[in-house]
Amino acid sequence: MxxxxxxxxxxxxxxxxxxxxxxxxxxxxxxxxxxxxxxxxxxxxxxxxxxxxxxxxxxxxxxxxxxxxxxxxxxxxxxxxxxxxxxxxxxxxxxxxxxxxxxxxxxxxxxxxxxxxxxxxxxxxxxxxxxxxxxxxxxxxxxxxxxxxxxxxxxxxxxxxxxxxxxxxxxxxxxxxxxPADPGPLRTHTVRQEVASGRETGLSRAAVVVAAGRGIGDEGTLASLRELLAFLEGAALGASRPVCDRGWLPPEHQVGITGQTVSPRLYLALGISGAVQHLAGMQDSQIIVAVNQDPEAPIFRIAHYGIVQDLKVFLPALLQCLRDRRGTRGGTPGVDETGATR
Ligand SMILES: Cc1cc2nc3c(=O)[nH]c(=O)nc-3n(C[C@H](O)[C@H](O)[C@H](O)COP(=O)(O)OP(=O)(O)OC[C@H]3O[C@@H](n4cnc5c(N)ncnc54)[C@H](O)[C@@H]3O)c2cc1C
CATH class of the missing domain: 3.40.50.620 (HUPs)
Known part of the structure; x- marks a missing residue:
């Protein structure tokens, strides 16, 4: 070679x-x-x-x-x-x-x-x-x-x-x-390229990304994820492709090879299997925590911390724990319209 x-x-x-x-x-x-x-x-x-x-x-x-x-x-x-x-x-x-x-x-x-x-x-x-x-x-x-x-x-x-x-x-x-770069006569010509404006998700600058996968079950679970975001400083909402394809979240939230590339301090993968196309967008995160009910899910191969549990059990328990802590310490978390925490 x-x-x-x-x-x-x-x-x-x-x-x-x-x-x-x-x-x-x-x-x-x-x-x-x-x-x-x-x-x-x-x-x-x-x-x-x-x-x-x-x-x-x-x-x-x-x-x-x-x-x-x-x-x-x-x-x-x-x-x-x-x-x-x-x-x-x-x-x-x-x-x-x-x-x-x-x-x-x-x-x-x-x-x-x-x-x-x-x-x-x-x-x-x-x-x-x-x-x-x-x-x-x-x-x-x-x-x-x-x-x-x-x-x-x-x-x-x-x-x-x-x-x-x-x-x-x-x-x-x-x-x-x-x-030498002359491609000669062409049958296709690209006239213009437009960069999609997309709504600001805060993903690229987020210190924490809470990412929803198909395993969240339905759109209704996003309310719990938004509540979770509000407890985490500098957090934004990411998603796997099926979540965006189903219209649960707009496409600009998608992380992966055909979505955004992120490298936050903490990536919380909730109900995400860990397909290579998704990993390509988040594997440089400093700490990856995965929650999945399937102990064989590929996401656990790259996760630093893995929690094998049903999200229907895990999420309410985590939120209750955070609410209790807030009750003890005081303070009101806030989340803006993009899903990023203030
Ligand atoms: C050309 C191409 C480009 C692509 N680009 C992207 C991309 O940019 N980003 C991307 O994400 N995907 C992309 N994909 C799709 C990718 O291949 C996967 O299909 C996708 O990432 C899977 O998403 P998921 O992990 O949310 O869903 P699934 O693979 O269906 O995984 C769902 C997971 O949730 C778990 N689960 C289910 N219920 C629960 C529960 N109650 N509690 C806990 N865990 C539960 C399951 O065990 C499973 O592991 C692309 C595919 C192609 C072909």
Whole structure:
């Protein structure tokens, strides 16, 4: 393996956490292939400043593709530009974050290059010279091992798993290298990109996130969660996808790969099974406390504290305990209209 490329997706001038975490995987690859060079690949329009910051922050070289058609994350334009550049190279692994752009772009890239593509990998393993990718299904209850048919060209989208290993500061900056970026004629054009306004949930700045999963049973339980929030300073309400899909909470409360990424001091997961798509958005929380009636729930694998109990028993008991304490100590907790505590 001569080259390990990491796709650096960026939003509003900053490389996403999901992309940065690929570096963790790349370090393991580097152990296996000490001769290989690890480099970022970054696409966009007028993205030199982003590429430069990434090279300085990571100490890795950044190859960047600059073209107006790459401005708004057009998957076809990305696949076209990257495939003409990758085509003559014969020994590489290309790791991508499992984002909407990459999930649309990677299959097109795979077809253009005739290279097999795997999505949803949570980690890679090396066993006696063989590379395996691990995928989880059935909410983490089943693990699959995938082996690429060839080690020459590997295209994999990875879900962030395990803690993000930050950049080691102090090293020399990487180089910024410009690649030819004309994707040629395209059938699709992205005209505009709008950032959803969404209501302020307070999630990104919350010190405590109380997260509701399908296990809360029904929308009515949210009243208890809001009461709980009021007792916790700097707390906000998060949710798993089924809770938002059912309309119990608006989508901006969703935590996970297609929702928000949070890293509070305390993450309280209530009735959440721990699917990888959810974990991707909260696994960097400092302390994770999970309450679930199923002792085998995957969330317990990453929780620092696990409580195996029915929420219908746990929540009233916890609230009563907090009310009793308030009665002893005095003071009135408050919660604002966004669900965040004052
Ligand atoms: C492309 C894609 C993107 C996705 N993106 C996201 C995302 O961003 N965020 C996200 O959250 N999901 C996402 N998902 C969905 C994800 O795969 C899971 O389906 C989802 O996270 C499960 O939510 P849950 O844990 O609330 O529900 P479930 O998996 O149904 O788990 C409910 C849990 O509650 C427990 N429970 C039930 N009743 C009680 C009770 N009375 N007391 C205590 N515990 C109880 C159960 O034991 C169970 O473990 C995505 C899926 C796909 C395919």
């Amino acid at each position: 001569k080259n390990i490329f990491l796709f650096a997706e960026h939003l509003r001038g900053r490389v996403t956490l999901e992309s940065l975490s690929l570096r963790t995987a790349a370090l393991e690859w580097k152990d296996q292939y000490p001769q290989a060079s690890v480099r970022w690949v970054l696409c966009g329009d007028s993205v030199f400043p982003v590429a430069r910051d990434l090279a300085e922050g990571s100490g890795l070289d950044v190859i960047f593709f600059d073209h107006p058609s790459l401005k708004f994350g057009n998957p076809e334009a990305h696949a076209a530009a990257l495939s003409s550049w990758l085509e003559p190279l014969d020994s590489w692994a290309f790791l991508l974050p499992q984002s909407s752009l990459c999930l649309a772009m990677a299959p097109a890239l795979s077809l253009r290059l005739g290279v097999p593509y795997l999505s949803g990998a949570v980690r890679c393993l090396f066993d006696e010279g063989e590379i395996f990718f691990v995928r989880e299904s059935l909410f983490g209850k089943r693990t699959e091992r995938w082996r690429p048919v060839s080690h020459k060209r590997i295209l994999v989208a990875m879900i962030r798993q395990g803690s993000f290993v930050g950049f080691k500061g102090g090293g020399p900056p990487g180089r910024v290298l410009m690649a």
